[in-house]
Amino acid sequence: MTSESSRRTLLRGLALAPFLWLARSRRAESRDYSSPAEVLGTIDSLEADVAGRLDAIAATLASARPLATSFLADHARHRRVRATVRERLRLAGPPIAGPPKPAPSKGERALDGLRAAQEALVYAHAEGLPAIGDPAAVDGLARNMIDLARHLAVIDLWLEAEAARD
Amino acid sequence: MTDRTLPGTRREVVLGLARAAGVAPVVLGLLEGTAQALPRGESSDIAILSAALALENQAIAIYDHGSRHNLIPAGLRHYAVEFRGDHLGHRDTQIAVLEERGGKAPEAFAESAVRSVAAGDDWIRQALTIEIAAQDAYGALISQIRTKDYLLSAAFILVDEIRHMTVWRRVLGLKIY
Numbered sequence: 628m629t630s631e632s633s634r635r636t637l638l639r640g641l642a643l644a645p646f647l648w649l650a651r652s653r654r655a656e657s658r659d660y661s662s663p664a665e666v667l668g669t670i671d672s673l674e675a676d677v678a679g680r681l682d683a684i685a686a687t688l689a690s691a692r693p694l695a696t697s698f699l700a701d702h703a704r705h706r707r708v709r710a711t712v713r714e715r716l717r718l719a720g721p722p723i724a725g726p727p728k729p730a731p732s733k734g735e736r737a738l739d740g741l742r743a744a745q746e747a748l749v750y751a752h753a754e755g756l757p758a759i760g761d762p763a764a765v766d767g768l769a770r771n772m773i774d775l776a777r778h779l780a781v782i783d784l785w786l787e788a789e790a791a792r793d
Numbered sequence: 794m795t796d797r798t799l800p801g802t803r804r805e806v807v808l809g810l811a812r813a814a815g816v817a818p819v820v821l822g823l824l825e826g827t828a829q830a831l832p833r834g835e836s837s838d839i840a841i842l843s844a845a846l847a848l849e850n851q852a853i854a855i856y857d858h859g860s861r862h863n864l865i866p867a868g869l870r871h872y873a874v875e876f877r878g879d880h881l882g883h884r885d886t887q888i889a890v891l892e893e894r895g896g897k898a899p900e901a902f903a904e905s906a907v908r909s910v911a912a913g914d915d916w917i918r919q920a921l922t923i924e925i926a927a928q929d930a931y932g933a934l935i936s937q938i939r940t941k942d943y944l945l946s947a948a949f950i951l952v953d954e955i956r957h958m959t960v961w962r963r964v965l966g967l968k969i970y
Contacts, residue, residue: 657945697970753948757941762830766936769948773932776952780959781970 657754663764664718666755667709670768671721673748674702680741687737694785698778705771712764738786745779803929810851810926815899816844824933831937835894838943841934842891843899845947848930849884850902852923853877858907864916872960873920879953886950890943914965921961928954 660666678699685695706721713720752772759765804825811824817840822828831837856877859865865873888898910919931951938944963969 694970749952753952754945756935756948757944762936765944769932769935769951772948773928773951773955776955777959777969779952780956783956784960784963784969 657750660755660758663712663716663759663761666751666758666768667713667718668721669751670709670748670755673744673751674705675724677741677744677748678702680737680744684737684741694781701774701778705774708767708771712759712761712767715764716759716761738782738789742779742782742786745775745782749775749779803925806922807926807929810848810923811844811930813851815847820844820934823937824930834939837937838939839891839894839896841938841947842887842894842896842943844930844934845927845950846884846887846891847899847902848923848927849880849887850899852880852920852927853884854902854904854907855920855923856880858904859916859920861904862912864910864912866913866917869917869964872964876920876924876953876957876960879957883950883953886946890946917961917964921958921965924954924958924961928958 660669681691681695681698685692710720712718749772752768752775756765756768756772759768808821808824811821816824819828819831819837820840820843823831831840856873860870860873860877891898908919910916928951931947931954935944935947935951938947959969
């Protein structure tokens with residue numbers, strides 16, 4: 628277990644000063660991962676969720692296809708990085724992909740759902756890095772996170788543009 | 794694994810800003826690609842924290858200067874306010890971590906030392922440059938961080954820097970995906 632130390636430090640930080648930056652999101656209640664295998668397994672699952680949502684949006688919205696193609700190409704590269712990390716840390720490979728995720732509920736706007744799923748994927752990387760324990764593996768996953776944080780920012784800009792049109 | 798060194802021109806920009814900000818030679822070596830790793834110890838975290846704080850101070854000064862001299866287009870000021878707030882949060886968080894480790898925070902970057910630029914796109918390019926430098930620096934240094942609490946904070950800081958960079962790139966019409 629990585630212990631509660633990271634969470635405690637963040638919370639202690641919140642008590643020390645008006646850290647609105649940390650308090651702005653769920654960052655103050657970050658998840659503590661127990662092992663690199665748990666981090667990588669979580670990332671596999673969240674990435675599949677994002678990919679399913681991107682596919683669904685691209686299937687109904689032609690203008691979203693270049694974006695989906697670009698993001699999914701990054702995912703493919705990220706999976707290769709994770710395979711290298713697993714090899715380096717002598718971990719078993721990812722489980723064989725299960726059945727496709729159920730479609731998002733009807734009340735949920737597709738883009739909002741994609742944003743939430745993308746944020747969860749970015750946060751899993753950020754919260755998972757302290758559990759990795761190997762500088763080269765941290766480097767690889769951090770570089771994946773940089774791409775994914777950019778994807779999240781692009782989705783935010785898309786949402787802002789949609790809101791401005793409404 | 795990915796190459797930790799940065800492309801030539803971009804590396805020069807990052808190094809120029811890092812040198813101007815007084816970043817320690819041991820960290821400059823890593824950013825230059827002449828060092829592969831920092832020694833694994835508390836002193837490395839302190840060197841990284843000092844480098845990061847120097848860049849955060851420079852970013853805050855650029856946003857302050859832009860705001861005070863009306864260099865930021867009206868429709869984009871909300872981004873500048875948000876990003877300045879992020880940089881203040883990054884600074885305060887890292888000062889707390891640094892002081893907890895017995896380090897001393899570097900001096901704030903004097904706003905008077907910010908290079909004067911024209912309003913509009915020129916200022917946005919200046920803001921983008923510091924955001925790229927911050928992203929490159931955190932990206933290059935994050936794997937060298939020894940302590941888990943600081944690694945977690947640095948990861949979230951890096952996520953913010955990428956958002957800032959992506960927004961300014963979009964505003965300037967540059968590729969974002």
